[in-house]
Each structure stands twice: as C-alpha cells, then as structure tokens.
Amino acid sequence: MKKLIAFVFLFVAAQAVFGQFDRYFMDKTLRLDYFHSGNNLSDEYFFDELLCEPFWGGSKINLIDTLKYGDYFFEVVDLKENTVIYSRGYSTLFREWQTTAEAKNTRKSFSETVVFPYPKLNVRIDFYGRDKKGQLQKRFEYLVDVGSYFIKPERRLEFPSFDVHISGDPSNKVDIIILPDGYTNSDLGLFIKDCNHFAAHLFSFEPYAQNRDKFNIRGVLAPSLQTGSDIPADSIWVKTIVNTSFYTFDSERYCMSYDNKSIRDLAANAPYDQIYILVNSSKYGGGAIYNHYSVSVNSNKQAAKIFIHELGHGFAGLGDEYYNSEVAYSDFYSKDVEPWEPNLTTLVDFGSKWKAMLEKNVPVPTPANEFYTNQLGVFEGGGYAANDVYRPSVDCLMNTFNGDHFCKVCDRSIRQMIDFYAK
Secondary structure, three states: OHHHHHHHHHHHHHHHHHHHHHHHEEEEEEEEEEEEEEOOOOEEEEEEEEEEEOOOOOOOOOOOOOOOOOOEEEEEEEOOOOEEEEEEEEOOHHHHHOOOOHHHOOOEEEEEEEEEEEEOOOEEEEEEEEOOOOOEEEEEEEEEOOOOOOOEOOOOOOOOEEEEEOOOOHHHOEEEEEEEEOOOHHHHHHHHHHHHHHHHHHOOOOOOHHHHHHEEEEEEOOOOOOOOOEEHHHOEOOOOOOOEEOOHHHOOOEOEEOOHHHHHHHHOOOOOOEEEEEEOOOOOOEEEEOOOEEEEEOOOOOHHHHHHHHHHHHOOOOOOOOOOOOOOOOOOOOOOOOOOOOOOEOOOOHHHOOHHHOOOOOOOOOOOOHHHOOOOOOEEEEOOEEEEEEEOOOOOOOOOOOOOOOOHHHHHHHHHHHHHHHO
16 A cells, blocks of 8 residues: 555656646757857857757756756746746866966857757746856856747758667657767768667666666768868868867867857757767777767777767766876866866865765775775876876776776766666
C-alpha cells in the first residue's frame, strides 16, 4: 500500500511539473543571438536577433538551473507574474579570450546565443556574469515580445538529420547533435561512420556506459566545400561549413570556431541539448566550452579520449586538471576565488566541492606520492596552474590520456548532469 501511495504521489508531482512547462511554453525553441564585446577588463552586450526554431530538445521538468555552473547565467522572467520560468548557466569563447594577451591590447566582439523553450507570453531575459569574486551580477536585459513579426522563422542552413543512437523522447534524454566540419559531399559516408564511432566510444567509458539509455545522438548531413580545418601557422585555409580552425588563441591544438551563427543554424535541424562538432582531420586537437559547443577531430589515434575529454567540458562543466601543457591563458583562475567547476578547488570553499567524499586519513593538500596514487585527494596543480589550484586525483581523463577512467569527482558530476537532463 505504501509503495502504491508513493507511486501516486510521484505521478501527481510529475504531472504538476509537466504542467508548468505547458503553462508557460510551447514545444519549440526561441533563440536569442547577441554580441559580446570588450577587452580583458570590461565587456558589453548588444542584441542581435531572435529566431524561432522548430524543435525543443531540453528537459520539460528541470526548467530552473540549480547547479549554476558557468561564467554566465541567464533567466527567462514571465512579465505578467514577474516569475523566473527558465534559467541556465553557460560559458563562452569570449570569456576565455579575455584571459589572453591579445585582450590586453585590443577590443573584440563575439557572437553568442542563448536558447530556451518558446514562451507563450512576453518575457524579459536577464543576463548575468561573474565578477572578480566569482559572484553572478546582472549585466544586461532584453524584453521579448513573443508575437513580434521580427522573430525570424527562416531556416538558414537546413539539412537532413539522421539518427545515431535514439533512446526516447528528447524531453527526458540528453540530446547530442553532431555537426560535421570539413567533410565534403563525398565524405558524408565517412561522417556517418564517424558519428557511429563517436557513440561507440562514448558508451565504452563510464559513467556513460551505464546510462546509454538516457542519451539520444543525431547527426546533420551538411557538406563543406573543402576537407579539413584551417591551420593558420601552416598557411592552410579551407572553406568549411562552420569554419573551425586550429591555433585558436594561438594554441596549436585548440581547434574552435568563431562562427557561432552557422553552428546554431546547423544545430537547429534536430532537437539538442549539446552541440558536438566533428572535424575531418587527423591532426591532434579539439576544444569545448560549457553549454556552448564541443569540438574534436575524427581520426587522430587519440580521437576516442579527445571525444570524452571535451564532452566533459561542454556537457558536465568539468575543468582541465592539468598544468604542464602549453596554454594561451594568463591567471585563468583567481587564487582567492573558488572556481565554479566541480572538479577544481582553490580551497577557498572546499566544503562546496568534494570534501565530504574524502577518507578521514587523507591530508589536505594531498602529497602526490605512491601511497595516495589511487585515492581521492586534493592534489596541487590544475586549471593550468602549478600552484594554488587543486584537482581530485593524481590522474583522470580530465588530466592526461594515460588511463581510461574519470576520477570519482568527475564521475559524480557527469552522473549528476545526466540526471538533470534525463529525470
């Protein structure tokens, strides 16, 4: 009898939550593009355009982001009730650029996007960014007239999508859309094979293997005019559909794209939570930004682990746990601020991280010796810094590719994010 009562209670609660979505939203996407401009010390927001897209791939239950990961955050506020009806955290390429040497000498503008289910009534979009203390502060707002004839319904890069791995309704699955870059018409068969390899690699690693029934993966058949990706240092420039390039921020292996609009236009061909770009290249490289997009090459010998590592950034908000690789950033993390990434700490607020997961005999910080090699600890060196930033384990897929596993903290964070989208 108790089990029956509990089931009825959960069913009624679920119906109430779904009712919230139906009360405020339609089952399609409203996309807001804007420009984010500034230098290393300041930034400004400039509205660009609104677009109506035909699919909504996100959760219809978890409308409010309680994790608040990311350098930025936005809220959708119902004007009639003055109620927050949707929110999400995210990061951007602009924020990373602000930590580079170039940002100290020039001002630059980046195209950025937020997406949310299409509201039934007028709303206000409130944009927040983190200050020097890591606190979210309101930076910009935009009023949306949902009936405006300036909201564009046009599909600028309309291409067919195909199923790679489908488990069910997009509203309770993690929906990954894979976009091709540098695959010509004659390479699209290869792209389909690569998408299947992507799925096979994804589900060969935990915790994804145990949760494969919580994922949908689709690809978009969008050819490029030429093969590969730009390699500026080698004077290689190719015409590709989303314009990826190695040497982003002058880091050879950092392969990203400034062409946000093309990426979003292509992604709109299917429901999505996460955008993954596969680049038709054997050169080692990739990159990812939380709730923005992820990139990796298709045919490097390390391709499988690149897939998994970059998705750790783009999907779960995990930070890089290494410090001995060449990067273009300077002082990426303030040592007196707790990073928002769940697998990094400056010990400013370690209690909010993995402190409760440690064994009682593990010292903080933890020496990286043989005794603690396989234990969860607090090891100095991470987030591109040799000192004062700490990681949870001696090694992890967010550090090197020497092993095949995520540490316990990263594993927990990935599971938490899967459940956020799929429950």
